Amino acid sequence: MSGSSEERVGYITRVQSFSACHRLHSVHLSDEENKRVYGKCDNPNGHGHNYKVEVTVRGKIDRLTGMVMNLTDLKRCIEDVIMTPLDHKNLDQDVPYFSNVVSTTENLSVYIWDHMVTVLPPNLLHEIKIHETDKNIVVYRGE
Numbered sequence: 001m002s003g004s005s006e007e008r009v010g011y012i013t014r015v016q017s018f019s020a021c022h023r024l025h026s027v028h029l030s031d032e033e034n035k036r037v038y039g040k041c042d043n044p045n046g047h048g049h050n051y052k053v054e055v056t057v058r059g060k061i062d063r064l065t066g067m068v069m070n071l072t073d074l075k076r077c078i079e080d081v082i083m084t085p086l087d088h089k090n091l092d093q094d095v096p097y098f099s100n101v102v103s104t105t106e107n108l109s110v111y112i113w114d115h116m117v118t119v120l121p122p123n124l125l126h127e128i129k130i131h132e133t134d135k136n137i138v139v140y141r142g143e
């Protein structure tokens with residue numbers, strides 16, 4: 001197989017952890033509805049998570065460089081899109097996007113996707129996977 005003229009497609013992933021707090025509370029629901037839907041996660045003073053995000057890009061393995069993209073460049077994108085705006089933040093109060101969008105992990109994955117596509121080369125981003133806890137995991141693929 002080595003030396004084949006076929007194009008090879010690879011998937012590469014970088015993992016990044018960050019800490020943040022939030023409250024699940026929708027401005028579109030009454031206080032009673034919020035309590036019913038979100039339960040303890042609607043606690044007015046919030047609660048925290050050590051999130052783990054997996055950012056996966058998919059693309060041709062370049063013949064010259066041997067890379068889909070340089071992981072060092074992906075690391076810089078993650079710093080700009082995840083660490084600077086989200087780490088050690090109150091998601092609802094410090095991140096304007098979440099002032100009227102509930103900070104569920106689904107919506108957080110959409111936020112990260114939408115910002116990551118603006119800093120990555122076109123058509124490379126494949127998946128955002130967020131581990132909110134060891135047991136709660138969300139995947140978003142831009143659909």
Ligand SMILES: Nc1nc2c(c(=O)[nH]1)N=C([C@H](O)[C@H](O)COP(=O)(O)OP(=O)(O)OP(=O)(O)O)CN2
Nearest residue numbers: 024041047049103104105106107132133134135136
């Ligand atoms: N669909 C979603 N459901 C929930 C989300 C979410 O983002 N999307 N988020 C939460 C809370 O933020 C909450 O912090 C998770 O709580 P919980 O399930 O209790 O977390 P644990 O995994 O730590 O639970 P234990 O089973 O008690 O260990 C809720 N729902």
Ligand SMILES: [Zn+2]
Nearest residue numbers: 022041047049
């Ligand atoms: Zn939570």
